[in-house]
Amino acid sequence: MTAVSTASVVTPPLRLSRLPWGLYAAGLLGLLLAIAAIAPQLLATHDPYALDYAHALRGPSFANWFGTDESGRDLYSRIIFGARESLLIGLGAAGVGIVLSLILGSLAALAVKPAAVVVDRVVEVMFAFPALLLALLLIAIAGPSALTEIFAVGLGTAPGYARMIRGQILSAKNSGYVEAATALGHSRARIIGAHILPNALRPLVAVFALSVGQSIVWASSLSFLGLGVAPPSSEWGALLDAGRGYITQAGWLEVVPGLVIVAVALAATTIGRHLQAYLEKGEK
Amino acid sequence: MTLTSPSSGIATGPAPEPAPEAGGAQAAVRRPSRLRAVAFTIGRKLIAAIVVLWGAATVAFFAQLALPGDRATVILNIRDGQAQLRTPAELAPIRAEYGLSHPVIVQYWDYLRGLLVGDFGVSYQQFRPVTAIIGEQLGATVILSLTAIFFAWILMTVWVTLTAGRGPRVRGIGALVDVVAAGLPAYWLGIILLLVFALGLRWFPVIGGTGVDGLILPALTLAIPLAGFMAQSTRTEFERALDQPFVISARMRGMGDWDVRIRHVLRHATIPAVTLSGWALGATLSGAVVVESIFSRPGIGSVLVAAVNSQDLPVVVGIVTLVAVFYVTVNLLVDIAYTLIDPRLKAS
Numbered sequence A: 001m002t003a004v005s006t007a008s009v010v011t012p013p014l015r016l017s018r019l020p021w022g023l024y025a026a027g028l029l030g031l032l033l034a035i036a037a038i039a040p041q042l043l044a045t046h047d048p049y050a051l052d053y054a055h056a057l058r059g060p061s062f063a064n065w066f067g068t069d070e071s072g073r074d075l076y077s078r079i080i081f082g083a084r085e086s087l088l089i090g091l092g093a094a095g096v097g098i099v100l101s102l103i104l105g106s107l108a109a110l111a112v113k114p115a116a117v118v119v120d121r122v123v124e125v126m127f128a129f130p131a132l133l134l135a136l137l138l139i140a141i142a143g144p145s146a147l148t149e150i151f152a153v154g155l156g157t158a159p160g161y162a163r164m165i166r167g168q169i170l171s172a173k174n175s176g177y178v179e180a181a182t183a184l185g186h187s188r189a190r191i192i193g194a195h196i197l198p199n200a201l202r203p204l205v206a207v208f209a210l211s212v213g214q215s216i217v218w219a220s221s222l223s224f225l226g227l228g229v230a231p232p233s234s235e236w237g238a239l240l241d242a243g244r245g246y247i248t249q250a251g252w253l254e255v256v257p258g259l260v261i262v263a264v265a266l267a268a269t270t271i272g273r274h275l276q277a278y279l280e281k282g283e284k
Numbered sequence B: 001m002t003l004t005s006p007s008s009g010i011a012t013g014p015a016p017e018p019a020p021e022a023g024g025a026q027a028a029v030r031r032p033s034r035l036r037a038v039a040f041t042i043g044r045k046l047i048a049a050i051v052v053l054w055g056a057a058t059v060a061f062f063a064q065l066a067l068p069g070d071r072a073t074v075i076l077n078i079r080d081g082q083a084q085l086r087t088p089a090e091l092a093p094i095r096a097e098y099g100l101s102h103p104v105i106v107q108y109w110d111y112l113r114g115l116l117v118g119d120f121g122v123s124y125q126q127f128r129p130v131t132a133i134i135g136e137q138l139g140a141t142v143i144l145s146l147t148a149i150f151f152a153w154i155l156m157t158v159w160v161t162l163t164a165g166r167g168p169r170v171r172g173i174g175a176l177v178d179v180v181a182a183g184l185p186a187y188w189l190g191i192i193l194l195l196v197f198a199l200g201l202r203w204f205p206v207i208g209g210t211g212v213d214g215l216i217l218p219a220l221t222l223a224i225p226l227a228g229f230m231a232q233s234t235r236t237e238f239e240r241a242l243d244q245p246f247v248i249s250a251r252m253r254g255m256g257d258w259d260v261r262i263r264h265v266l267r268h269a270t271i272p273a274v275t276l277s278g279w280a281l282g283a284t285l286s287g288a289v290v291v292e293s294i295f296s297r298p299g300i301g302s303v304l305v306a307a308v309n310s311q312d313l314p315v316v317v318g319i320v321t322l323v324a325v326f327y328v329t330v331n332l333l334v335d336i337a338y339t340l341i342d343p344r345l346k347a348s
Helices: A002-007 A021-038 A075-110 A113-127 A131-142 A146-173 A176-183 A186-200 A204-224 A236-246 A252-283 B023-063 B073-082 B090-098 B104-116 B130-163 B168-184 B185-198 B215-240 B244-253 B257-269 B271-275 B278-295 B302-311 B313-340
Strands: none
Touching: A002 A204, A021 A075, A021 A252, A075 A113, A075 A186, A075 A204, A075 A252, A075 B244, A113 B023, A113 B313, A131 A204, A131 B023, A131 B168, A131 B278, A131 B302, A131 B313, A146 A186, A146 A204, A176 A186, A204 A236, A204 A252, A204 B185, A204 B278, A236 A252, A252 B130, A252 B168, A252 B185, B023 B104, B073 B090, B104 B313, B130 B168, B130 B215, B130 B257, B130 B278, B130 B302, B130 B313, B168 B215, B185 B215, B185 B271, B185 B278, B215 B271, B215 B278, B244 B257, B257 B271, B271 B278, B271 B313, B278 B302, B278 B313, B302 B313
């Protein structure tokens, strides 16, 4: 026991061969996704906009891996070309959510008493609205668009993360090393900058990865409801929305894009969870 | 919806036990002070909840002001579905109807007073009070939501009792299913269920009616992710409880494994899931937005999507506020119940 605890004071070295297969699968999917987002023509088999009414609503085959839509467009290629927008929305929303929750969370934990209490209550009020409803409220005001979607999802996820960040900072604030630094006479600003924030915000990398997965799912929910990116785009949620009218004849138009979204979200979660476990192991 | 682990917030281990009380006489003396402490804690929670609700109402009110442009013009344009300049003669009745000629602070005060008596204002589009619009549709959504929570509890308890604390492989599969189920987006799960059970097997109607068989698939769509989510925290607690002294003593008395699991461990393990009740109600009510859309069910979710599309803000704000009220109230009730039940309440 003692040997283990002394050894793990240092962040353990990353051994690639020891990683579980789930992480490899997630990494591979992440790589494919990155290629699809940066250079979709490398992966696509068809022109995603080429209309071909003779082959409309065909099921999955060797020629069209994921089948075709009502205008004969190749679904696989459309998903590949939709990756950039879906990913950007997911990353953007996660970014907005994290920045917002970082501001709220650290104010609630570090600001002087009356201000901190007010921020605390603001977070509490935001928390009273379920995330999707908070997002819908913003969309009702600003009108549906990709940008609104990013801010709506970011706003929806922020209260949960703000609470988490607040907790992290508070527990760092009450720790032994901060007490020691205070005893040494370090200034408040130095203690916050050099001790509290670096330690409290370490898990944020993992949280960001988790949040990207969650944001992609949320954003596609909004597009699915017709309240996000509109159907001519091949953003994944918009693909789902466009396929809804054909569910009785062409179920793959719904199943495949949904499966892609679930897989990507699961991959982001897997990476986030492992990152979390890895960072926590280093902390102990 | 999926990823923030609920167990981290709740299952922080048992609170420190209070010092053992000395003698019956002293306990009797201490009793009023505990009553006072309980009353004080409940009062504080009640005030906190009221503050949150007031904040939510304030957000809701200012959200309605946030539409750019002159409000009366905006309302008329939303009502007619076209954007154009309006003459003062056209605007006057709108201004009178919505009280727009008063200063904002007076409007705010009237809005808050209206909320207290259940008046959410008048829809921009339908010429009707929001309360009437919501009232017609609320029943369907609440039934859906409660059925989903009921299903989720059944699925969760059966699955956790079967798989928690078994061999490593069964445990692994059990936990994996929890995580995957919790991560399934409602729209996709709903479509899969629809494709398999309504279009493929034809067990259920495709367009959900208001009958019982039209309720099952939508409720399951909401219940499965919820069950996965609750199962994650229940499983942790379940496996922890299996090692507790009271379980060992039950086994020593000769109780069978199933009896121990169901009568002792399960009851102990579901506490974190009960704590999630408020959250579960909020999650199913907002999940209903997506599910009602998939299954073409009536309900406040469908009304909400239509209202967001047409920027009918009083309706949007009314529904959002109502869900927030539900959420805060249930959380408050759960909290108060714990305060009453938990003897470890500190007197401070």
